[in-house]
Every structure is written in C-alpha cells, then in structure tokens.
Amino acid sequence: MNKPGGKLKNDGRGVSPVVATIMLFSVAIIAAATVGVVAFGFQDGLREPQDPRAFSDVETTLGSEHRSWGGWDDREGDNAPRGDIDVVRLTYQSGPVFNGDDIGAVVVRWRGASGGGQVRFLNPARFGKDTAQIDHPDESIGEFCTGDLRAGETLTIRMVHNRYQLGGDTDQEGDDPYRYVGSGQNDIAKNGDSDEPFFRVNNRYPVRSSGDRPIEPGDTVEVLFFGPEDEQPISRVQTTARVFTGDPAERDKGSC
Known part of the structure; x- marks a missing residue:
C-alpha cells in the first residue's frame, strides 16, 4: 500500500x-x-444459385433423319445404314423460362469405349448474320433467330455428320475422323412438328465440333445449357444413344 x-x-x-x-x-x-x-x-x-430446372423423356436417336442434299450418302453408294442427322429430344418438365437470348451456348457431349467428343451450338445472337460459316468461309450464316422454352415444351437438337457423304466441301479426308459439320440442318427447335426456333440460322449453322468421332450407339450423351458467360452450366441432362431402326425421314428445316 x-x-x-x-x-x-x-x-x-x-x-x-x-x-x-x-x-x-x-x-x-x-x-x-x-x-x-x-x-x-x-x-x-x-453467382446466385439457379432455380432448379428438370427435364424428362430424354432420348438420343442416331440417323432418324437425313439431309435433302443428294450427296449425303454417296460414299455408301446409296446404301447408308441410317440417316446422317443425329437427334436429341427432351421435354422441359419444370422450372423457370429458358430465355433463348440468356443462353450463351448449348453443348452436346458424348463418350464411349472408343472415344467421344462434343458439339457446341453458340447462341446465334452472339455472332451475326454476316458472320462467316466455319466450313464454308465464303458464305455467311444469314438471318438468325432465338426463342424461349417453357415448362411442358419439347426441345429437338439436330446435328449433321459427314460419315456417309461424298462430293461436298465437308467430306472426310485422309486420316481425319468423321465429324459433325456445318449444315443448314443443324438446328435447335421447339415443340416437335410445329418446328419453332430456339437456336436457328437460315443458312448453315456453324457448329463447333471436336473429338474422335460422331456419336455411336451406347454412348453416354450429355446436354448442357450455359449462361451468357459460358462459365458454369445452368442445367444438364444425360441419356444413352440408340440407333434408329426404320427409314430415315428427309429433313426440311423451317426458317426464322
């Protein structure tokens, strides 16, 4: 103290x-x-979490359609085992509206025992009508249009390959693999026979294809929807590819 x-x-x-x-x-x-x-x-x-989006009745059918161009099967002497258009169909079961202009790209990927690959449909609004085609650089894609997808509507994705074709600018050559090519029949449409556009161009759609080969029967096929920045998929769905077992129908795409 x-x-x-x-x-x-x-x-x-x-x-x-x-x-x-x-x-x-x-x-x-x-x-x-x-x-x-x-x-x-x-x-x-x-990013803010996306609202859940659900699909049903998903199927990948190989060769159910063919192009109207006469050379699509000339490599096979008119004896191609199936058509040259592979088709992915799916029904949008529930979720918010898919605004076509808000989708940056739709990607189809596949994988199997002998390889795999992917096709990317870039939203046509991200290029323009004067954009050169990838496989036909002297031509432009022409007019384009997009649409919206609502619950209950169906979506059909069509992809054209060169497995049987001869006499065109996109023929398979040398050791190059068969692949999906730029074509007027590449398309993403809505609602079956009504054939409304989701991603569509009036001329050849310049899809970006990569990989070892087109889709084969038994491959696992995945469809991914990307947002405007192409960062993370906002929805994805998966199915198994099967071969169409009938006479393929000739495809005549609608316009914008």
Whole structure:
C-alpha cells in the first residue's frame, strides 16, 4: 500500500494480465476482420444459385433423319445404314423460362469405349448474320433467330455428320475422323412438328465440333445449357444413344 503523499509505485503484477487481455482481444478482432474481408471478397465472385430446372423423356436417336442434299450418302453408294442427322429430344418438365437470348451456348457431349467428343451450338445472337460459316468461309450464316422454352415444351437438337457423304466441301479426308459439320440442318427447335426456333440460322449453322468421332450407339450423351458467360452450366441432362431402326425421314428445316 502507498503512504499518503508518497510516490506511486508501478505494480507490474497487476498491469501485465490487463495488457495481455487487451492484446488478445485486438488480435482476435483483426483476425476476424481479415477473414471477413476474404470471405466477402470470395462471396462477391459467386453467382446466385439457379432455380432448379428438370427435364424428362430424354432420348438420343442416331440417323432418324437425313439431309435433302443428294450427296449425303454417296460414299455408301446409296446404301447408308441410317440417316446422317443425329437427334436429341427432351421435354422441359419444370422450372423457370429458358430465355433463348440468356443462353450463351448449348453443348452436346458424348463418350464411349472408343472415344467421344462434343458439339457446341453458340447462341446465334452472339455472332451475326454476316458472320462467316466455319466450313464454308465464303458464305455467311444469314438471318438468325432465338426463342424461349417453357415448362411442358419439347426441345429437338439436330446435328449433321459427314460419315456417309461424298462430293461436298465437308467430306472426310485422309486420316481425319468423321465429324459433325456445318449444315443448314443443324438446328435447335421447339415443340416437335410445329418446328419453332430456339437456336436457328437460315443458312448453315456453324457448329463447333471436336473429338474422335460422331456419336455411336451406347454412348453416354450429355446436354448442357450455359449462361451468357459460358462459365458454369445452368442445367444438364444425360441419356444413352440408340440407333434408329426404320427409314430415315428427309429433313426440311423451317426458317426464322
């Protein structure tokens, strides 16, 4: 105890715990603030969760249709085992409206024991009517249109390959694999026979194809819908490819 009028003495034993406690609180506050900044910075980069979208009655049918162009099966001497248009059909069962202009791309991927590949339908609104075709660079794609897909409506994706063709600009050559090619019959349409456009161009659709080969029977086929930034798929669906077992129908695509 200090005497009256005497000098105060420093009591280190009483001060040290207080200082230590203050320092611990300070470190904890700084650490929490740092974690908060990192967390909020990370959160800002995330997208809002998408509303669930469900599909049903998904099927991939190989060769159910063929082009009206006479050379589509000349490599086989008019004896092609099936048509040269592979078709993916699916029904949009439930979810918000798919606005065509809000979809950056529709991608069809496949894989099997002997390889795989993919076809990308870029939204035609992302290029333009004067854009050059990929396989026919001297020609433009012409007018284009997109549509909206609502619950209960069907979607049909058509992809043309060069497995049987001869006499065209996109014939298979040398050791190149057979592939899906730019064609006027490449198309994404709505509602079956009414043939309404979802992604459509009036001339040849410049699809981007890559991989070892076109789809084969038994392949696992996946359809992905990407948003405008092509970052994460906003919906995907999967099925198994099968061969069409009848006479293929001649395809005559509608216009925009």
